Structures are given as C-alpha cells and as structure tokens.
Amino acid sequence: xxxxxxxxxxxxxxxxxxxxxxxxxxxxxxxxxxxxxxxxxxxxxxxxxxxxxxxxxxxxxxxxxxxxxxxxxxxxxxxxxxxxxxxxxxxxxxxxxxxxxxxxxxxxxxxxxxxxxxxxxxxxxxxxxxxxxxxxxxxxxxxxxxxxxxxxxxxxxxxxxxxxxxxxxxxxxxxxxxxxxxxxxxxxxxxxxxxxxxxxxxxxxxxxxxxxxxxxxxxxxxxxxxxxxxxxxxxxxxxxxxxxxxxxxxxxxxxxxxxxxxxxxxxxxxxxxxxxxxxxxxxxxxxxxxxxxxxxxxxxxxxxxxxxxxxxxxxxxxxxxxxxxxxxxxxxxxxxxxxxxxxxxxxxxxxxxxxxxxxxxxxxxxxxxxxxxxxxxxxxxxxxxxxxxxxxxxxxxxxxxxxxxxxxxxxxxxxxxxxxxxxxxxxxxxxxxxxxxxxxxxxxxxxxxxxxxxxxxxxxxxxxxxxxxxxxxxxxxxxxxxxxxxxxxxxxxxxxxxxxxxxxxxxxxxxxxxxxxxxxxxxxxxxxxxxxxxxxxxxxxxxxxxxxxxxxxxxxxxxxxxxxxxxxxxxxxxxxxxxxxxxxxxxxxxxxxxxxxxxxxxxxxxxxxxxxxxxxxxxxxxxxxxxxxxxxxxxxxxxxxxxxxxxxxxxxxxxxxxxxxxxxxxxxxxxxxxxxxxxxxxxxxxxx
Numbered sequence: 001x002x003x004x005x006x007x008x009x010x011x012x013x014x015x016x017x018x019x020x021x022x023x024x025x026x027x028x029x030x031x032x033x034x035x036x037x038x039x040x041x042x043x044x045x046x047x048x049x050x051x052x053x054x055x056x057x058x059x060x061x062x063x064x065x066x067x068x069x070x071x072x073x074x075x076x077x078x079x080x081x082x083x084x085x086x087x088x089x090x091x092x093x094x095x096x097x098x099x100x101x102x103x104x105x106x107x108x109x110x111x112x113x114x115x116x117x118x119x120x121x122x123x124x125x126x127x128x129x130x131x132x133x134x135x136x137x138x139x140x141x142x143x144x145x146x147x148x149x150x151x152x153x154x155x156x157x158x159x160x161x162x163x164x165x166x167x168x169x170x171x172x173x174x175x176x177x178x179x180x181x182x183x184x185x186x187x188x189x190x191x192x193x194x195x196x197x198x199x200x201x202x203x204x205x206x207x208x209x210x211x212x213x214x215x216x217x218x219x220x221x222x223x224x225x226x227x228x229x230x231x232x233x234x235x236x237x238x239x240x241x242x243x244x245x246x247x248x249x250x251x252x253x254x255x256x257x258x259x260x261x262x263x264x265x266x267x268x269x270x271x272x273x274x275x276x277x278x279x280x281x282x283x284x285x286x287x288x289x290x291x292x293x294x295x296x297x298x299x300x301x302x303x304x305x306x307x308x309x310x311x312x313x314x315x316x317x318x319x320x321x322x323x324x325x326x327x328x329x330x331x332x333x334x335x336x337x338x339x340x341x342x343x344x345x346x347x348x349x350x351x352x353x354x355x356x357x358x359x360x361x362x363x364x365x366x367x368x369x370x371x372x373x374x375x376x377x378x379x380x381x382x383x384x385x386x387x388x389x390x391x392x393x394x395x396x397x398x399x400x401x402x403x404x405x406x407x408x409x410x411x412x413x414x415x416x417x418x419x420x421x422x423x424x425x426x427x428x429x430x431x432x433x434x435x436x437x438x439x440x441x442x443x444x445x446x447x448x449x450x451x452x453x454x455x456x457x458x459x460x461x462x463x464x465x466x467x468x469x470x471x472x473x474x475x476x477x478x479x480x481x482x483x484x485x486x487x488x489x490x491x492x493x494x495x496x497x498x499x500x501x502x503x504x505x506x507x508x509x510x511x512x513x514x515x516x517x518x519x520x521x522x523x524x525x526x527x528x529x530x531x532x533x534x535x536x537x538x539x540x541x542x543x544x545x546x547x548x549x550x551x552x553x554x555x556x557x558x559x560x561x562x563x564x565x566x567x568x569x570x571x572x573x574x575x576x577x578x579x580x581x582x583x584x585x586x587x588x589x590x591x592x593x594x595x596x597x598x599x600x601x602x603x604x605x606x607x608x609x610x611x612x613x614x615x616x617x618x619x620x621x622x623x624x625x626x627x628x629x630x631x632x633x634x635x636x637x638x639x640x641x642x643x644x645x646x647x648x649x650x651x652x653x654x655x656x657x658x659x660x661x662x663x664x665x666x667x668x669x670x671x672x673x674x675x676x677x678x679x680x681x682x683x684x685x686x687x688x
Contacts, residue, residue: 133448
C-alpha cells in the first residue's frame with residue numbers, strides 16, 4: 001500500500017450503509033440545471049445516483065455505477081472509462097486527432113469533458129446525468145447530454161470519517177473525510193483517499209499480475225464562507241493522481257497477456273472551483289471561476305507480445321503525452337419574486353460564459369521518424385437566456401437559447417495548420433403542465449450542436465481533412481409523478497433524435513513494408529442518423545425496511561444514410577455503443593443495525609465500432625452488499641458481478657495482430673471487471 005504511508009494520518013470516509021428508513025421518498029435536487037430544482041419538477045430525462053447507491057456498490061469510479069443509469073454507456077480501450085455515450089451518442093477513444101466531446105463531464109463545476117479518468121467517487125454527494133442536448137445550459141460539449149459530479153459540501157458538524165477496504169486482486173483502499181467548521185460562517189472539509197489494485201490481467205511473459213493495475217490518489221479541500229445573509233463563497237481545490245497501467249489486450253483473447261513493454265493510462269489533474277452567490281433585492285447573481293491543469297499520458301505495446309514471439313513478428317510501442325489547461329468563467333443573473341417580467345408571469349435567467357482550452361501533445365511512436373508535437377487551443381464565448389412563463393396556474397412555457405462563438409487554432413510538427421471559427425447556436429422549448437394529481441407532463445424540442453473539426457494525418461486525401469458541425473433536433477415527451485402519498489415515484493420519457501451531419505469515427509488500415517498493418521483514424525460526417533427510445537425510472541419506499549428502485553432504457557439508434565470508408569452502405573444499421581436495452585433493479589433492506597442491498601444490471605448487445613460488425617454479448621450482472629452498523633462504525637461485505645460473467649468493454653474487429661497466425665484478421669476483446677468481492681470497515685470520530 002504505497003499511499004498508506006502518505007494517507008495514514010489523514011484516513012477516510014463515509015458510512016457504507018444506505019440510510020433509507022422512511023416510507024416516503026426523499027426530495028432529490030438537480031444541481032446541473034440553470035435553476036436548481038427537484039428531479040420531479042425538471043422537464044427533462046434525468047438520472048441521479050445518490051451517495052447511498054455509491055456506497056452500496058462499493059463504487060470507486062464513475063464506471064462502477066454507470067450500469068445504474070439507462071441509456072448511458074462507456075468505451076474503454078484504457079484502464080479506466082474515459083469516454084461516455086448517452087442515448088447512443090458519444091466518442092469512444094482519442095489518439096492524435098483533437099477531440100470535440102459529445103458528452104459534457106463536470107466535476108465540482110470544472111470541465112473534464114473527454115478526460116473522465118479522474119471521475120473518482122470519494123465523498124461524492126451525487127452524480128447527475130442529464131440526457132439529451134443541453135444546448136442552453138452547456139453548449140457544444142453537451143450534444144448528447146451532461147454528466148455532473150458533485151462532492152459533499154462542508155457542514156456545521158465536527159467529525160472525521162475513516163474507511164479501510166480490502167478486496168480481491170490485492171485491492172486496498174484507505175481514506176479520510178475531515179469536516180471542521182471554524183465558526184458559524186466558515187466551514188471546511190478535507191478528503192484523502194488512496195486506492196490500489198493489481199487489476200484483472202496476468203502477464204505471462206513478465207510473470208507478473210499487476211501490469212494493468214490501479215494506483216489512484218484523490219485529495220480534495222472545500223471551503224464554504226457565508227459572508228453575510230445575502231452572500232456566500234464556495235471554494236473547491238483538488239488533486240487527483242491516476243497512475244494506472246494499461247495491458248488489456250491479449251493475442252489469445254484471454255486475461256493473460258504476452259506484452260514485454262506494457263503501457264500506461266495516467267491522468268494527474270489539479271483544479272480549483274470558485275463559486276459566488278449573491279441574493280440582491282431584485283435578482284440573484286451566480287459567478288463561477290474554474291481552472292484545471294491536467295497531464296494525460298496514454299501508451300500501449302502495439303504488438304501485444306514480446307520480441308521474438310515469431311519470425312514474422314514486429315515490435316512497436318505508441319505513447320501519447322498530453323498537457324491540457326482549461327479556464328472557464330460564467331456569470332448568471334436570475335430573477336426573483338420581485339423581478340418577474342410580462343405581468344409578473346415570467347422568471348428569467350441570462351448569462352455569459354467563457355471557456356479557454358490549451359492542449360499540447362507529444363507522440364512517441366516506434367515507426368515514426370521522430371516525436372510528433374502539436375498544439376490545439378480554442379476559446380469559446382457564449383451568451384444564453386431562458387424564460388419560464390406561467391401560462392396558467394398549472395401550465396408553464398420554457399424557452400431557452402444559447403449563442404456561441406468558437407475560435408480554434410491548431411499547429412503541429414508536420415507543418416499542418418488549421419484555424420477555423422464556428423458560430424453555433426442551440427436551445428430548448430418545453431411546455432409543462434401539472435395535472436390534478438400534481439403529476440407533471442411535459443413536451444420539449446431541443447437543438448444541440450457540436451463544433452466541426454479537422455483530421456491531421458497528412459496522408460489523408462484532401463476531402464477527408466475536415467468535417468462539419470454536427471447538430472441534432474430532439475423531441476421528448478415525459479411524465480413524472482409521486483404516487484401513494486409520496487411512497488412511489490415514477491419518471492417516464494420518450495424521445496426522438498434527428499441527427500444531421502453526424503460525425504462518425506472511421507479508420508483506414510494500411511500495410512507496412514514488413515507485412516504488419518497501421519491504423520489511421522479520422523472523423524467524417526455521415527448524412528443522417530435517428531436515435532429513438534424510452535426511459536423509465538421507478539422508486540418505491542415499500543416500508544421503513546424495504547426500498548426498491550428500478551429503471552430501464554430502450555434505444556434504437558440507426559444510421560439513416562452512411563457509407564463507410566470501405567464503400568459499405570451501413571444505412572439502417574445500429575450505431576456503435578448503442579445497446580438496444582439497459583436496466584437496473586435494486587432492493588435495499590434495513591432492520592435495526594443490519595442492512596443489505598441486492599441488484600442486477602442488464603445490457604443488450606451492441607456494435608463496438610462503425611467500421612466492423614463485432615458485437616458485445618448481452619449480459620446480466622448480480623451485485624450485493626450486507627453489513628452491520630452502529631452509531632460509530634459499520635462493517636460491510638460486498639460483491640459485484642457475483643456470477644463472474646465475462647463482459648467486454650472494447651473490441652477491434654478488422655485487423656490482424658498475431659504473427660503466429662500470419663496476421664489473419666480476427667476480433668480482439670478487452671474484458672470488463674470479473675467477479676469482485678471485498679470488505680469495508682468504516683468508523684467515525686465526533687458527531688455528524
């Protein structure tokens with residue numbers, strides 16, 4: 001336990017037992033919207049994963065809870081999930097080309113879109129997923145939706161919580177949460193967690209079992225200052241150091257590899273987030289200032305084997321070293337009861353947003369003449385507004401609009417240069433109506449957008465060097481209600497996405513002189529695509545002892561018109577990483593000091609790529625936890641994927657990499673997490 005010495009004086013964490021204990025549902029507030037509101041009052045399809053669920057699953061990273069959210073998927077090809085898809089839309093990897101994410105990722109309001117490796121879950125209050133384009137709220141990085149990770153705020157109690165966890169594959173975690181108010185106006189919270197694991201791969205050539213291991217350290221401090229009754233400041237500062245190995249693909253499609261130069265999947269991110277909220281006589285003002293510095297290092301043994309495995313074999317590594325700096329600022333003005341307009345019927349929000357991103361890359365590749373360098377910078381300036389007009393006591397019309405100017409600059413060591421400017425716009429119109437039962441029905445039309453871009457490989461044909469903006473029009477209708485005196489909550493959404501100039505990742509495979517092959521990735525625009533589906537979420541406080549949650553998503557994501565780089569007409573085929581269904585059912589029990597949770601996650605098969613026909617299997621994963629708790633401590637036994645079902649999180653299907661088979665084309669798979677069991681001890685000093 002390398003980090004144990006660093007963290008032993010700091011320690012960690014929360015009480016693992018989910019605390020339900022009521023026969024009515026608690027209110028859940030969505031924080032990622034322009035005006036914070038409960039999930040039942042939000043005219044959009046939203047999933048919120050609570051701290052209780054995170055603890056019940058012994059979740060360490062966002063990928064450990066992603067199966068609890070319908071129509072949300074991820075792609076690996078790395079140690080940790082970094083790229084996400086919502087309703088079948090989202091990127092699956094990044095190599096040399098600059099990336100324009102389709103799914104926004106915020107951690108404490110800081111933009112980590114396309115860099116989700118740091119989405120650890122230490123002391124996280126909740127994770128929100130807003131499905132569908134967030135054209136008004138967030139713009140170009142949220143064509144498909146937004147993932148918002150919110151950590152716990154300091155409170156008035158003085159306590160320290162500690163966590164010790166041990167699991168299979170030499171998994172060890174230790175951490176601490178220290179909540180220390182200095183006075184009634186100034187409160188602090190400090191968090192440290194160290195997590196280590198050998199991973200789930202054995203390297204038979206090197207005779208070790210940790211080449212795909214995990215070494216993750218999360219350190220965070222939060223300060224809350226209530227300056228006066230009308231003004232509050234909140235500051236979050238963090239460093240998340242992910243130092244993981246990457247040795248996941250096997251020539252034999254097993255969990256046993258033969259790499260002599262295993263790769264790495266690292267991300268070291270430092271960020272701060274400053275939020276100021278003023279309540280004035282005629283409005284509220286929210287100001288955000290965020291900054292992050294990240295080193296993102298990714299590399300792999302391209303031949304997946306050792307030198308000399310076969311006379312026809314080759315030896316190659318491919319390493320990418322990125323440095324990324326982002327700075328963002330937002331000012332938001334919100335009306336209050338004194339400043340409604342249009343005969344006091346309309347609430348309003350107006351705002352200004354700025355984002356600056358600077359990213360440098362160094363690539364070290366065996367078959368390149370020398371290192372490759374590039375700089376990719378962009379500045380975004382956006383204005384946005386939203387009006388919520390009460391048409392009657394029960395009906396509200398919401399109209400939002402966002403205008404965005406994006407200035408991009410790119411240069412590299414191959415003398416490739418681009419400097420496009422984009423003028424983009426999006427928004428949403430929603431009509432909400434309250435029924436006599438106080439249930440909410442809504443219908444909305446939203447326009448999402450994503451900036452165009454360029455492919456930097458100089459060997460590409462001229463017509464493949466650039467691609468256009470993508471946008472989609474989404475139609476959604478929904479129903480939300482609390483039934484049975486607040487004991488049952490139901491959310492239902494039906495959506496239809498009409499995608500235009502869809503950006504699709506493709507690749508060319510070109511032979512090298514030695515007979516091996518090289519991938520050249522590039523993006524292009526498919527003519528059109530359609531994504532339709534249904535999402536349902538059910539919560540039921542059966543009694544003070546039993547709490548049931550169930551959700552499901554159905555998705556039909558197809559290309560209407562698309563011919564890939566091989567001239568194959570894929571019109572009518574499913575888009576990649578778009579399972580036909582996903583579901584999660586969980587039952588939680590609490591009786592005195594005893595508690596338990598059982599759940600099952602299900603996912604349909606899906607294509608791994610738009611350039612080959614390899615699919616994942618469908619699967620059902622069973623999870624459980626069981627424990628005993630007192631006021632001061634708890635002990636929990638937990639397990640994920642208890643039936644030890646093989647799942648796959650990435651696959652390649654149209655190239656050969658095994659010289660023993662004379663490089664015959666065959667599929668290669670990356671395995672997901674196998675059965676994982678462990679025990680967690682939590683204890684608390686002080687009064688929460």
